Structures are given as C-alpha cells and as structure tokens.
Amino acid sequence: MEPRFQTNRLTLRLFEPSDALLVQALAGSEEVARTTLSIPHPYPDGAAEAWIERTRNASKDGDIFSFAMVKKEGEMLIGCVSLRVSKSENQAELGYWVGRPFWGQGYATEAAHKIVEFGFEGLGLDHIFAAAMTKNPASYKVMQKIGMKPEDNLPKQILKSGMYEDLVHYGMVKSEIIND
Numbered sequence: 001m002e003p004r005f006q007t008n009r010l011t012l013r014l015f016e017p018s019d020a021l022l023v024q025a026l027a028g029s030e031e032v033a034r035t036t037l038s039i040p041h042p043y044p045d046g047a048a049e050a051w052i053e054r055t056r057n058a059s060k061d062g063d064i065f066s067f068a069m070v071k072k073e074g075e076m077l078i079g080c081v082s083l084r085v086s087k088s089e090n091q092a093e094l095g096y097w098v099g100r101p102f103w104g105q106g107y108a109t110e111a112a113h114k115i116v117e118f119g120f121e122g123l124g125l126d127h128i129f130a131a132a133m134t135k136n137p138a139s140y141k142v143m144q145k146i147g148m149k150p151e152d153n154l155p156k157q158i159l160k161s162g163m164y165e166d167l168v169h170y171g172m173v174k175s176e177i178i179n180d
C-alpha cells in the first residue's frame with residue numbers, strides 16, 4: 001500500500017500523473033527554483049510528467065519518497081516534501097518546496113515534521129539531514145523548527161545559475177525526534 005499521511009491541515013500522498021500541470025506551475029516559479037538544487041527554470045513542458053513517473057518508481061524501490069502536500073481544505077496541491085534514502089547508510093536527505101502563494105503559513109514545517117517521523121519510525125532510518133543555501137533562511141528555519149541541529153557549513157558547494165553557493169547542513173538522529 002502507498003504511504004499516505006495526515007497532519008492538521010495537510011494530506012501527504014505520493015504524486016499522481018494528474019498533478020503534473022500544478023507541479024509545473026508551482027515548482028516552475030522562479031522564486032521556488034532559485035534556492036533549490038534540482039528544480040529547472042524555466043520548467044520545461046513534460047518535465048513534471050517525467051519527474052512524477054520517476055519519483056513514483058523510486059518510491060516502489062524505497063529510494064525516494066516524494067509526497068505531495070495537499071491542503072485538506074479544498075484538496076489543493078501546494079507543495080512537495082521528500083526523503084531521498086541512502087539504504088547503505090540507513091539515512092536520508094529531506095527536501096521540500098512550497099508554492100509561492102502558500103509561503104509563511106507553516107506548511108513546510110508541518111509536512112517536514114510528519115515525514116521525518118515516517119523516516120525514523122516507518123523506514124527505521126538512523127539519521128535524516130537537509131541542506132539549504134545559506135541565503136535561504138526560510139529553509140533552515142524549517143529545519144530548526146522540526147528539531148534539526150546544524151551539522152556542517154559547506155562553502156561554495158554548488159554551482160547554481162553560474163554562481164557558487166554556500167550550503168548549510170542540518171540533521172537529526174533517531175533519538176532526537178520530537179513527538180507531538
């Protein structure tokens with residue numbers, strides 16, 4: 001059975017082919033792509049369909065779990081939260097984006113908290129970490145709010161749009177999870 005979770009305001013479920021247009025519209029916004037490591041901008045036609053198929057297959061293999069954040073009210077897709085699992089190290093990287101109109105309302109924190117719980121309790125992982133550009137305080141604020149601690153500063157770690165960007169890593173181990 002596919003993993004599916006509820007939080008106060010969100011349903012977290014795997015992406016479906018019918019989500020593609022909204023994924024392209026929301027992830028395709030320059031403000032969302034700017035601080036992410038892998039979202040292309042402009043977002044090409046067909047890329048969302050291909051990504052959804054890839055990510056659904058990866059979840060069957062237990063390698064990547066990408067969940068659509070769907071507002072319970074109105075059943076609207078607003079973002080994505082994901083775990084990229086390294087089975088050999090029994091750890092995963094957490095990632096997320098939220099459509100621009102929905103920023104600043106606690107949705108990333110709510111979704112990330114639930115998915116970290118899934119990672120530790122459902123998948124039995126020992127360590128979950130997340131990486132953010134240092135120029136992206138909203139992202140590492142989410143990491144802080146779910147209980148992650150700074151683990152590493154990585155200067156000039158990635159090349160994005162022709163500029164080297166500094167990254168900060170946050171993380172937590174299983175025993176540190178904050179339960180509701």
Ligand SMILES: CC(C)(COP(=O)(O)OP(=O)(O)OC[C@H]1O[C@@H](n2cnc3c(N)ncnc32)[C@H](O)[C@@H]1OP(=O)(O)O)[C@@H](O)C(=O)NCCC(=O)NCCS
Binds near residue numbers: 032033108110136
């Ligand atoms: C990062 C992102 C997912 C946050 O989503 P969100 O739903 O707005 O996050 P939340 O509302 O749960 O929390 C954001 C926190 O950052 C804070 N914040 C936002 N902008 C900030 C800034 N410039 N400086 C400091 N804090 C900031 C908010 O006030 C909030 O904290 P609070 O609840 O204590 O007030 C969203 O901005 C996004 O999608 N950005 C583009 C994609 C991206 O960067 N993804 C992360 C890649 S590592």
